[in-house]
Amino acid sequence: MHRILSKERLGPEINRYVIEAPQISRRRKPGQFVIIRLCPEGERIPLTIADADPEEGTLTLVVQAVGKTTWQLADMEEGDEIIDVTGPLGRPTHIERYGTVLCVGGGIGVAPLYPITSALKDAGNEIVCIIGARSADLLIMEKEMESVSDHMLVTTDDGSYGMHGMVTDGIKRIVVEEGRKADFAVAIGPPVMMKFTCLLTGELEIPTMVSLNPIMIDGTGMCGGCRVSVGGKTKFACVDGPEFDGHQVDFDELMKRLSAYRTHEKEAMDRYSECRAETGGGGR
């Protein structure tokens, strides 16, 4: 059992949880994830670890409520318990001194980007951070990112905050217009954002690492459900990744595979909403 020690609202339907997981917090490195299950009938879902405090024995997770399980998590409160947390899974991020690194985060992807940025900063890199969201209220962890960046640019799709545009527009401004040289880039966010970021950094010849989040079950390389095509080869994101060379990833395939259970997800969500309405929140 893993107790939720704190829950903090970062935006609409976006929460930051600190949960008890002493063993995992001691072992975890930036870039790794956990698989959680909320209840005996629950599904297993992967969540990237946003931060950890080995002394306190805690993990930080940032979760946006989008489907049944993440909504159920959103309905949980401090003191509630999560039955299973497995990890830390996946390969840790390869951290080295590249020089100047573009750290590009979109939406909820800023959460997993934070520990990686922080580690890159500690390794002596100059950090140029570009984070974006659809609108101002969906922007998360701006302060945290600022604390580990040398330069920072915020974009919103609707222009409600920061630069009007997408993160790719931000990259163009910094690299093309301002002529800042970048030796490496890390991009984490929705697959479509990573796709276009990689198309752009490909043109700009900036090596780019992305972190993928396909559908997973076991997270240990057992089912192959998480397979992705990288450089024409099939890889299991849970054990070979989750981070890959973004210029080699087949994002279109990833997006399609992510949508495989959309009708099921909707069915599960509708059912959950009904019982939420009946019980006045809280779920089953």
Added chain:
Amino acid sequence: MDSKERLAIPPHPMPEQDPAERVDNVREVPLGYTAETAIAEATRCLQCKTPFCVDGCPVNIDIPGFVQAVEDGDFKKGIRILKKDNLLPAICGRVCPQETQCQLECTVGKARKDQTKSVMIGKLERFLADWEREQGEFEVPRMPPSSGKKVAVIGAGPAGLTLAGDLVRMGHDVTVFEAFHKAGGVLVYGIPEFRLPKSIVQTEVDYLEKLGVEFRYNHVVGKTLTMEKLVEDYDAVFVGTGAGLPKFMRIPGQNLLGVFSANEYLTRANLMKAYEFPRSDTPIFRARKVMTVGGGNVAMDCARTALRLGAQDSLVVYRRSEKEMPARVEEIEHAREEGVQMHLLNNPVRILGDENDWVMGAEIVRMKLGEPDASGRRRPIPIEGSEYVLDVDAVIVAIGNSPNPLIPDTFPDLEVTRWGGIVTNEVTGQTSVRGIFAGGDIVLGAATVILAMSHGRRAAKAIHIYLKTGRWSDLEEAVAVEINQSQTSS
């Protein structure tokens, strides 16, 4: 009753759920013997002086002994004899390939020149185990005083569970580390409910807990904690992590939507109970026409699971002929009865997708059998120009699994074979690293429950002696001496 009369008794088939009915539920297919039928079946045994059946059993169960007890109606004695050599009879009685083991050697079958007429040893084994479970309370054996030694077991499959049960009864302190949230390994995530009810596996796990085995779930060794740490904290470590790495076909279209590994399909269905969706949260793709590729038990399980999930058609595509199919005869028969269509001597060359990348068909080539290959089976050869398209909307790939690479990868000191299996001493299960033992599918590649159990059992003996004496380089001899002693003393 003399032998002639016994030989004249026809075998007692086990009643089964009607095929038309059972494809709509996940309940067990064979329904079990009544006490009367079990006694009548046991009466067919000739009590041979030299029981060949025992040699056919990988764990050498005293078969004539327990069968005699059934004939006498002394079920308590029967189960005691069984459990001396087999800790998990309810499971083995259901999933062991008896027709290629004990029942292949049975004199009754030989006398009748038909091994399907052998004494139904497996069904009697299942009967006793079920009888005991229905009695409620399990006999908890008297436990020896604690040895003060600690053993870590990695993986709660049949190898790990058997070993844990043996070692705890020898007085050692046993902790099992399991990656999943449930114990049982393939028994819970692979083999379907209709073949092995999960409550049976759970009963066995509960029993081990009662004996004092500690289970730590959600512990992925190599990730949550390291091998190095286990070696440091425990007096011995057993690796029973199974063959969990699914093979794919490397043909065009393998990443289309609706293509699954058998592991994924079965895990969703079994462990995560997707057949109860949306009452359970894990979804599974409900296809109309499902093609399963492969010819083993795993393929049969997938094809039959697909029917239970509502598929109208379930096809098995296998590149050799029925004779070469590695699946148990009973499983093939059950699948056929339920309407699974076998496309033998066929092999997919490409999976076809629609405009949204969902599976919409498979291109198949017909095969013929050529000369025997390294495995002794005749090599399948494609017949040029024989390609045709099967209309299917889901493909399950059940062409095998390789040993789980996680532990060897994170702990390179362990010597592994070219195909990734951990190298061990055959008698003791010792690996190349002092204090670490291994067994089951991680050593054999995808094999059987009973072989995994026999590995667990052998390694338990060896670990016991290792913990007592500290001998390593000549542990095999020490084990042989101990086995001899126990045989002469009993």
